[in-house]
Amino acid sequence: MSRDLAQCNETLLEFERLIENGEKKDWEGTLRTGVDLGTANIVLAVVDEGNRPVAGATYPSTVVRDGIVVDYIGAVHAVTKLKGQLEELLGETLEAGACAIPPGILAGNVKAIGNVVEAAGFRLTEIVDEPTAAASVIGITDGAVVDVGGGTTGISILKNGKVIYTSDEPTGGTHMTLVLAGFYGCGTQKAELMKRDPAQEANVFPVVKPVVEKMASIVRQSLDKCPADTVYVVGGACCFTQFESVFEKCLGIPVVKPAAPLLVTPLGIAMNCTG
Numbered sequence: 001m002s003r004d005l006a007q008c009n010e011t012l013l014e015f016e017r018l019i020e021n022g023e024k025k026d027w028e029g030t031l032r033t034g035v036d037l038g039t040a041n042i043v044l045a046v047v048d049e050g051n052r053p054v055a056g057a058t059y060p061s062t063v064v065r066d067g068i069v070v071d072y073i074g075a076v077h078a079v080t081k082l083k084g085q086l087e088e089l090l091g092e093t094l095e096a097g098a099c100a101i102p103p104g105i106l107a108g109n110v111k112a113i114g115n116v117v118e119a120a121g122f123r124l125t126e127i128v129d130e131p132t133a134a135a136s137v138i139g140i141t142d143g144a145v146v147d148v149g150g151g152t153t154g155i156s157i158l159k160n161g162k163v164i165y166t167s168d169e170p171t172g173g174t175h176m177t178l179v180l181a182g183f184y185g186c187g188t189q190k191a192e193l194m195k196r197d198p199a200q201e202a203n204v205f206p207v208v209k210p211v212v213e214k215m216a217s218i219v220r221q222s223l224d225k226c227p228a229d230t231v232y233v234v235g236g237a238c239c240f241t242q243f244e245s246v247f248e249k250c251l252g253i254p255v256v257k258p259a260a261p262l263l264v265t266p267l268g269i270a271m272n273c274t275g
Contacts, residue, residue, distance in 0.1 A: 004139040009259035012137070015045065015053035015267055016260040024055040024089050031090070032125075033097045034133070034269030035079055035117050037064045039150025040173055040236055042075075043266035044082045046094065051271045055089055056263070057082045065151055067102040069112040079120035097122025098273035100130045100265060102147065103154045103166030125274045131156030131163060133268030134234045138258055144228040146219055147265060148235035150174045153215045155222045165226035169218045173237030176208040183207045198239075205240050212243060216250035223251065231255045236262035 018025065029049030036043040042061045046054045059078050063071040087094055099117045101110050110127060118124050131145040131154070138145075141161040147154040151172045157165040173195070181191035184207075194200045195208070219231065233244060233255060239262065244255040258264055 005256065005258065008138050011053060012258055012260040012263055012267065015056055015263055018053060019056040019058060019263075022089065025053065027052070027054045030096065030275045031092060031094060032270055032273035032275050033083075033086075033094045033122065034266050034271070034273055035097055035099045035120075035122070036266035036269055037061070037069070037075060037079075037099065037113055037116065038236070039064055041262065042078050042082065043263065044079070044086060045263070045266040045270040046086060046090070047267070047270040047273075049275075053267060053270075055086050056266070057085050064113075067105045067113070068109050069116060072112065072116065075116045076119040079116060083120055083122070095123050096125050096273050096275045098124070098126035098128060098269050100128050100133050100269045102130050102149065102152065102168055103156055104168045126269075126272050128269060128272040129156070129163065129166075130154060130265050131158065131166070133266075133272055134232070134264045135161075136268040136271045137264050138232055138234075138256075140232065142228070143230040143232055144219070144223065146215075146231055146233045146235075146238075148172055148215060148233060148237040150237070153218050155219055157222070157226045157228050165222065167218075167222045171211065171214050171218060173235075175214075176211050176237060179208055179211055180204060201240060205242055208240075209242075209246060212240075212246045213250060216247045219247070220251055223253075229253060233257045234261045234264040 027048035034045040042059045045056045063075040144157045149172045154168040156163050177191045181188045244257045247255040
C-alpha cells in the first residue's frame with residue numbers, strides 16, 4: 001500500500017468514526033461542506049481549511065435517482081435537517097457548500113442538484129464531477145475511478161489530473177437489492193437491510209456476484225476504449241470484501257478500494273468546496 005493510500009484510508013476511517021459517533025473535531029479556519037445527493041444515501045461532509053474532516057452526517061435517500069432529483073421538496077428537507085444537525089453539533093453556521101454530479105448528467109439535472117443545496121441554506125460555491133471529487137481524496141492523477149452507485153456504475157478515466165473519458169451505465173446497488181429480494185423471496189426493504197449488514201455477507205455476496213461481474217464487464221468495455229493501469233472503486237455498493245477480487249479477475253489489472261468507500265466522494269466534494 002502506498003503512503004498516499006494509507007493516509008487516505010486513515011482520513012476516511014477517521015471521518016467514518018466521526019459520523020458513527022456523532023462527534024466533531026477541532027478545526028482551523030473556515031469550514032466547508034460537501035453535499036452528496038446519492039441514490040441510497042445523502043451524506044454531508046465538513047472539512048476545515050487543511051481539508052481535515054471535522055464532522056459528517058448521513059440520511060437514507062429516496063429523493064434522488066442516478067443524479068436526477070425525483071423529490072425536490074424531500075431532498076431540500078433532508079439536506080436542511082442534516083445541515084441543522086451538524087450546525088448544532090459544531091456550534092457554527094455552515095455557509096459554504098458544494099455538490100457533485102455523476103458522469104454524463106444533463107444540464108437541467110445539474111441545476112436541480114445545485115438548487116437543492118442553495119434551498120437548504122448553503123452558499124453554493126462549486127459543482128464538481130464525482131470522479132474528480134473521489135480522486136481528490138485518493139490522491140491520484142492517473143487511473144480509472146469507478147463509482148458504484150445505487151442505480152448506475154460510473155466510470156471516469158483520469159490522465160495528468162484531468163478527466164479524459166466518462167461513462168455511466170445502469171447497474172448498481174439497487175440491482176443487487178432486486179436480485180437478493182428475488183432469490184430470498186422477500187421485500188426490497190428487507191433485501192436492502194441484508195445487503196448493508198456485514199454479518200450477512202456470506203449469504204449475500206454469492207447471490208449478487210453476477211451483478212458485480214456485470215459491473216466489471218461495463219468497466220472493461222470502457223477500458224477497451226480508454227486504457228488505464230489501475231482501477232479505483234468507490235461507492236457504497238462496493239463495500240463487500242470480495243468485490244475488488246471479482247473486478248481484478250475480470251479486468252486483469254490492479255483494483256484498489258479505499259477504506260469506507262461510501263464516504264470517499266462526499267469527503268472529496270467538501271475538499272473541492274472553495275469556501
